[in-house]
Amino acid sequence: MRALLPAVLAALWAAPANPPAASYEDLAVDLLQRYLQIDTTVPPGNELKGALFFKDVLEREGIRVEVDEFAPGRANLLATLPGSGRARPLILMNHIDVVPADAARWKVPPFSGLRQDGLVWGRGAEDMKTEAILQLVTLVRARREGLKLDRDLLFLATADEEAGFAGALRALSPEGFRDRLAKAEFLITEGGENIVDESGRPAFFGVATGEKGPFWLKLQTTGTPGHGSRPIADSALNRLVRALDRVREHRTALKVLPAVAKFFRDQAPRAAGARAGWYRDLDAAVADPATARALYDDREVSALLRNTISITVVNAGYKTNVIPGTASAELDVRLLPGEDPQAFLAELRKVIDDPTVEIVPPSDFRQPNASPTDTALFRAVERVLGRHFPGVPVTTTLLAGATESVLFRPLGIAAYGFTPLLTTSEEISTAHGDDERVQEATVRRSTGVFYDVVREIAAMTPGPYFHIGGDEVKTLAPAQYKAFVERVQEIVQSHGKQMIGWDEIAAATLLPTSIVQHWRPDAAHGELARAPHLILSPANRTYLDMKYDQNTALGLSWAGLIPIKTAYDWDPATLVQGAAPAAILGVEAPLWSETIATMRDAEFLALPRLAAIAELGWSPAQPRDWESFRVRLGAQSPRWVALGINFYRAPEVPWK
Numbered sequence: 001m002r003a004l005l006p007a008v009l010a011a012l013w014a015a016p017a018n019p020p021a022a023s024y025e026d027l028a029v030d031l032l033q034r035y036l037q038i039d040t041t042v043p044p045g046n047e048l049k050g051a052l053f054f055k056d057v058l059e060r061e062g063i064r065v066e067v068d069e070f071a072p073g074r075a076n077l078l079a080t081l082p083g084s085g086r087a088r089p090l091i092l093m094n095h096i097d098v099v100p101a102d103a104a105r106w107k108v109p110p111f112s113g114l115r116q117d118g119l120v121w122g123r124g125a126e127d128m129k130t131e132a133i134l135q136l137v138t139l140v141r142a143r144r145e146g147l148k149l150d151r152d153l154l155f156l157a158t159a160d161e162e163a164g165f166a167g168a169l170r171a172l173s174p175e176g177f178r179d180r181l182a183k184a185e186f187l188i189t190e191g192g193e194n195i196v197d198e199s200g201r202p203a204f205f206g207v208a209t210g211e212k213g214p215f216w217l218k219l220q221t222t223g224t225p226g227h228g229s230r231p232i233a234d235s236a237l238n239r240l241v242r243a244l245d246r247v248r249e250h251r252t253a254l255k256v257l258p259a260v261a262k263f264f265r266d267q268a269p270r271a272a273g274a275r276a277g278w279y280r281d282l283d284a285a286v287a288d289p290a291t292a293r294a295l296y297d298d299r300e301v302s303a304l305l306r307n308t309i310s311i312t313v314v315n316a317g318y319k320t321n322v323i324p325g326t327a328s329a330e331l332d333v334r335l336l337p338g339e340d341p342q343a344f345l346a347e348l349r350k351v352i353d354d355p356t357v358e359i360v361p362p363s364d365f366r367q368p369n370a371s372p373t374d375t376a377l378f379r380a381v382e383r384v385l386g387r388h389f390p391g392v393p394v395t396t397t398l399l400a401g402a403t404e405s406v407l408f409r410p411l412g413i414a415a416y417g418f419t420p421l422l423t424t425s426e427e428i429s430t431a432h433g434d435d436e437r438v439q440e441a442t443v444r445r446s447t448g449v450f451y452d453v454v455r456e457i458a459a460m461t462p463g464p465y466f467h468i469g470g471d472e473v474k475t476l477a478p479a480q481y482k483a484f485v486e487r488v489q490e491i492v493q494s495h496g497k498q499m500i501g502w503d504e505i506a507a508a509t510l511l512p513t514s515i516v517q518h519w520r521p522d523a524a525h526g527e528l529a530r531a532p533h534l535i536l537s538p539a540n541r542t543y544l545d546m547k548y549d550q551n552t553a554l555g556l557s558w559a560g561l562i563p564i565k566t567a568y569d570w571d572p573a574t575l576v577q578g579a580a581p582a583a584i585l586g587v588e589a590p591l592w593s594e595t596i597a598t599m600r601d602a603e604f605l606a607l608p609r610l611a612a613i614a615e616l617g618w619s620p621a622q623p624r625d626w627e628s629f630r631v632r633l634g635a636q637s638p639r640w641v642a643l644g645i646n647f648y649r650a651p652e653v654p655w656k
């Protein structure tokens with residue numbers, strides 16, 4: 001088979017009538033306002049109120065919902081939109097709780113959900129109630145539009161993310177939803193960040209693929225107390241100061257993780273001077289001592305390349321003339337994904353080199369982790385964003401702190417922080433700050449973008465048909481190929497879809513639902529006439545990538561040259577001898593893309609032949625007539641010119 005998929009241009013089947021996308025945008029803004037009015041501040045949380053809000057919306061749509069109130073007023077919610085089971089589930093996860101808001105410092109009441117001047121205000125607008133609404137509306141829309149899902153779509157809303165992850169831990173426990181969540185392949189939650197410049201355009205879309213692990217340590221030591229007038233060389237405080245100075249001087253190793261390397265590569269085109277080169281090949285940059293020093297000393301860059309240590313708290317003494325008997329300090333340590341905390345402790349012990357200074361690790365440390373970027377979900381995000389925001393790169397970011405994703409990755413789930421929402425750097429700083437708000441325009445636009453991502457990954461073959469190709473399998477003996485097709489059509493049918501295949505499948509014993517797509521001018525008509533259904537795409541009549549004449553620069557000619565009259569002047573009803581008229585579904589014109597680089601190329605090969613094939617496919621043999629058609633076709637040119645279409649001015653057509 002010629003390697004590329006056809007861009008199918010002649011419509012055979014009308015798309016189902018969908019409600020206009022604008023109504024989902026209105027729905028998103030309306031639900032966001034109402035959700036922001038629910039106070040889910042933690043502590044105490046009261047996430048049950050948020051869960052019941054979701055439950056009401058989802059159950060009205062006929063979507064199955066479970067609410068797990070695991071402590072009074074504290075609840076998780078799981079909603080399930082079942083798929084065919086062909087692929088493992090996708091989890092859309094959001095946390096219901098928000099951090100406290102000091103109303104006295106806000107311009108508007110923090111739980112007003114006020115909509116004004118293109119902004120929607122409220123605690124949670126950035127972190128992360130708006131993302132929750134995008135997820136919610138996606139579920140509603142998938143349900144209303146009857147999206148044929150290849151995988152279950154799970155909507156998981158959790159409690160307590162801003163405090164201790166109690167909700168996510170409960171959800172992953174056997175008493176929660178573990179059996180349903182653990183089977184998932186992908187998860188989308190918070191952590192994505194897309195900051196726009198003054199022009200309103202993001203420099204890049206940041207998808208968080210990993211996060212550093214906060215590994216907060218305490219140093220403590222004791223010693224002999226005494227009077228300040230007679231110094232004690234190895235007092236607790238002196239030893240602590242010496243230990244802290246060694247920690248301060250210590251340079252942790254630079255390590256380039258794949259996601260971080262990609263992030264810098266994507267920044268290289270915008271970097272100035274020598275940095276552009278460093279960012280393009282960070283491994284090489286780090287290997288050079290002088291460059292490594294410069295990268296180390298850049299605090300923004302440095303934090304992405306190593307385990308960091310900040311000395312943040314020191315406690316000792318109470319009176320100037322008293323040498324204290326105890327001293328302690330706290331270190332904010334952040335470990336890179338994949339780091340072993342025990343190895344880091346051993347490194348730090350060696351650095352401090354004083355057994356009397358005790359290092360106390362945190363009681364509930366979680367190993368930091370990351371997800372690969374070579375996944376179907378990451379590629380779906382890239383494709384969809386590429387369509388909606390052409391030219392804006394999609395890159396990987398490493399978060400400085402943990403999200404609930406850290407709990408899901410060890411189960412083999414690829415978890416990403418992803419959102420299509422755009423923010424200014426001022427708006428993003430209102431998360432956990434005052435006057436938290438989101439732009440209504442980005443909520444509206446993101447509603448469709450987020451839905452498209454989910455559709456792309458959860459409904460990979462959303463239509464009722466599944467095309468298996470056909471002429472790739474030249475190496476199989478005919479009997480083997482026949483058995484293969486008969487087996488495959490059973491599988492396709494078991495997923496509720498109709499199989500389509502090229503001429504070659506006609507040799508098999510086909511199910512009444514299977515469809516043969518005729519392309520070879522030399523195909524055996526006896527076999528084709530037995531096909532339950534036929535799509536007609538004869539290569540010498542309908543392949544839009546064939547040249548018009550010898551002088552056409554684009555296109556190929558292996559099936560012949562196809563001027564407009566050749567494309568128009570044939571009868572689909574009599575092309576295949578012996579085929580029952582009822583078996584013929586219609587005409588499809590493939591445009592194979594070997595010689596096509598731009599939309600203008602595609603337009604040139606498709607028009608005007610596509611118009612000829614459309615008339616042929618949609619109107620009866622009488623009164624189809626070439627002479628009348630070429631005149632009517634010529635009358636189309638002012639419209640095509642007005643639309644800026646690059647069509648071929650065929651000499652046999654009297655163009656207006």
Ligand SMILES: [Zn+2]
Pocket residue numbers: 095127128161190
């Ligand atoms: Zn959050």
